[in-house]
Amino acid sequence: QVQLVESGGGLVQAGGSLTLSCAASGPSASTALMGWFRQAPGKEREFVAAITWSGLSTDYADSVKGRFTVSKDNAKNTVYLQMNSLKPEDTAVYYCAVGSTYYSTLSNDYNYWGQGTHVTVSS
Numbered sequence: 001q002v003q004l005v006e007s008g009g010g011l012v013q014a015g016g017s018l019t020l021s022c023a024a025s026g027p028s029a030s031t032a033l034m035g036w037f038r039q040a041p042g043k044e045r046e047f048v049a050a051i052t053w054s055g056l057s058t059d060y061a062d063s064v065k066g067r068f069t070v071s072k073d074n075a076k077n078t079v080y081l082q083m084n085s086l087k088p089e090d091t092a093v094y095y096c097a098v099g100s101t102y103y104s105t106l107s108n109d110y111n112y113w114g115q116g117t118h119v120t121v122s123s
Helices: none
Strands: 003-007 010-013 018-025 033-039 046-051 058-060 068-073 078-083 092-099 110-113 117-122
Touching (some): 003 110, 018 117, 033 068, 033 078, 033 110, 078 092
Parallel strands (some): 010 117
Antiparallel strands (some): 003 018, 018 078, 033 046, 068 078
16 A cells, blocks of 8 residues: 655745645555646646656646656655646646556556645736
8 A cells, every 4th residue: 555645735826836745655655657636626637747666757748848847756755746837727736646557647547646735826
């Protein structure tokens, strides 16, 4: 069983920055595909970013490319999502998740989820 704990959400003005953290614990936590997803009010959960266990491969949703950066610290079993140039449409609950495959952007391929952290971007 993998446990995930997100932190770092909050309220920020448009154009500002936030860094989310996701601390993972449990078996295989350090060798798993890690992803970030978000869910805005009234909308479906959507893919934001993913990073392979090695940290050598990353991918981003088109809506966040060039603004968000995903990274990981294997020594700390922690994944980060650096979010810059935030927009009001980035407002959502952000979830980190552990994937069951080498790489995927589909939420169905992620089998462990954190509790989520709220990000609110004011205009």
